[in-house]
Amino acid sequence: MSRKLTGRIVLATHNAGKLAEFRALMAPHGVDVTSAGELGLPVPEETGTTFSENARIKALAAVAATGLPAIADDSGLCVAALGGAPGVYTADWAGEPRDWTRAMGRVEAELANAKATTPEQRGATFVSLIAVVWPDGHTEEFEGRAEGTLVWPPRGSFGHGYDPMFQPDGSDRTFAEMGEAEKNTRSHRAKSFEKLAAACLG
Structure with a gap:
């Protein structure tokens, strides 16, 4: 049986964009969200080979x-023509410090090498795996997916990461061309959060 989340929680991220998304999603539920970055916690080494392992x-x-x-979200972009890459290494493709323009450029270059030029060949999935861990070790996981097509050149100035090149199915705009409220009804993270909310915040 799922357990309820109340009071104050820590979002295990140093990503300001991810924190903003979660704060907006959690606000209606009266849960106070702080982040590992705000608390000055070190970044753990993500040695897992799956989204689940890294989130935990x-x-x-x-x-x-x-x-x-x-709460920890491990998410990534899985590109069909690239055998599912970058997948769990999505952030690594942005280097240090994070440069998402460079990351998107690498995806585009890899697609060109794979001769993936038509929309049908440029399908991709954003995956979000949320792990919730309580102090006694109780753990629950929730996964969400957003299917779409990768466009080039990137479009839009909202969002973060690969949003400017990801056009979700059923839309003619990228995630980066959508306002926060609209993206939060369609994104992979919104879908995994919806499952979390139903189980732990209802």
């Missing part, structure tokens, strides 16, 4: 450091 690594580290329930 981040959430467990945040729980151990704060004694508070923690």
Whole structure:
């Protein structure tokens, strides 16, 4: 049986864009969200080979450091023509410091090498895996997916990461051309969060 989240929680991220998205999603539920970045926690090494493993690594580290329930989202872009890459290495493709323009350029270059030029050949899936870990070790997971097509050149100035090149199915605009409220009804993270909310915030 799912357990309810109340009071204060830690979002195990140092990504300001991800924190803003989660704060907007959690606000209606009266849960106070702080982040690992705001608390100055170190970034754990993500040694997992799946979204689930990496989400758990981040959430467990945040729980151990704060004694508070923690939420961690591990998400990524899985491109069919690239064999599912970059997948769990989505952020790594942006380098250090994170340069998402460079990351999108690498995806486009890899698609060109794969001769994936038509929309049908440029399908991609955004995956969001949310792990919720309580101080006693109880853990729950929720997955959401958004299907779409990769466009070039990138379009839009909202969102973060690969949003400017991801056009979700059923839309003629990229995630980066949508306002926060609209994206939060369609994104992979919105879908995984919807499952979390139904189980832990209802």
